[in-house]
Amino acid sequence: DAGITxxxxxxxxxxxxxxxxxxxxxxxxxxxxxxxxxxxxxxRLIHYSYGVKDTDKGEVSDGYSVSxxxxxxxxxxxESATSSQTSVYFCAITTGWGTExxxxxxxxxxxx
Amino acid sequence: EDKVVQxxxxxxxxxxxTVTLNCSYEVTNFRSLLWYKQEKKAPTFLFMLxxxxxxxxxxxxxxxxxxxxxxxxxxxxxxxxGDSAVYLCAGGTSGTYKYIFGxxxxxxxLA
Numbered sequence: 001d002a003g004i005t006x007x008x009x010x011x012x013x014x015x016x017x018x019x020x021x022x023x024x025x026x027x028x029x030x031x032x033x034x035x036x037x038x039x040x041x042x043x044r045l046i047h048y049s050y051g052v053k054d055t056d057k058g059e060v061s062d063g064y065s066v067s068x069x070x071x072x073x074x075x076x077x078x079e080s081a082t083s084s085q086t087s088v089y090f091c092a093i094t095t096g097w098g099t100e101x102x103x104x105x106x107x108x109x110x111x112x
Numbered sequence: 113e114d115k116v117v118q119x120x121x122x123x124x125x126x127x128x129x130t131v132t133l134n135c136s137y138e139v140t141n142f143r144s145l146l147w148y149k150q151e152k153k154a155p156t157f158l159f160m161l162x163x164x165x166x167x168x169x170x171x172x173x174x175x176x177x178x179x180x181x182x183x184x185x186x187x188x189x190x191x192x193x194g195d196s197a198v199y200l201c202a203g204g205t206s207g208t209y210k211y212i213f214g215x216x217x218x219x220x221x222l223a
Contacts, residue, residue, distance in 0.1 A: 033211075035213075042200065042213045042215035043155075048209050048210065058210065090155075100157045101211060103155050103156075104154060106154055
């Protein structure tokens with residue numbers, strides 16, 4: 001299995017509080033992604049990174065920011081959590097364009 | 113707008129049956145079509161098909177890619193209860209780093 005670790009695995013937070021999710025990889029892959037998965041919507045891309053300090057928005061980026069200061073770590077921050085951000089968040093890594101993506105175990109976030 | 117559509121949304125079969133899952137795609141600068149199996153956790157990679165590899169097989173699972181008609185199918189023969197899962201397909205692009213996922217097909221195999 002690809003070495004991807006997400007933390008925390010579960011989190012309950014209150015509306016309006018900031019939340020940071022961490023994705024850590026040991027594969028030295030260049031590309032990292034954050035997806036959210038909701039019933040009826042499948043996996044939707046939030047942000048992705050194509051190198052240290054190089055990030056770009058996905059299709060559902062509003063309300064989220066990311067940072068990548070090291071190859072191995074990709075952080076997703078919800079600046080002010082809302083109930084609509086209750087979801088399961090997956091991190092993924094790949095070696096290049098259109099190659100197989102490997103996923104972390106997911107973080108279940110509940111905003112109350 | 114890029115999109116990937118899977119059908120059926122859900123399927124219930126009995127052990128030993130053969131199933132076919134469908135995935136159609138409209139993806140700009142298409143490079144690859146990927147299949148994943150998702151149980152109650154992270155998606156796990158099954159196959160990747162590209163213009164240089166339009167048919168893949170692994171045990172009871174096989175997949176083909178039709179680049180002319182823009183679809184892929186995933187076949188599972190002699191199904192087992194352990195095949196119960198959501199099966200996802202995704203289009204990978206050349207020139208960007210994005211993967212466009214379908215909403216998945218939920219397969220339930222009854223003993």
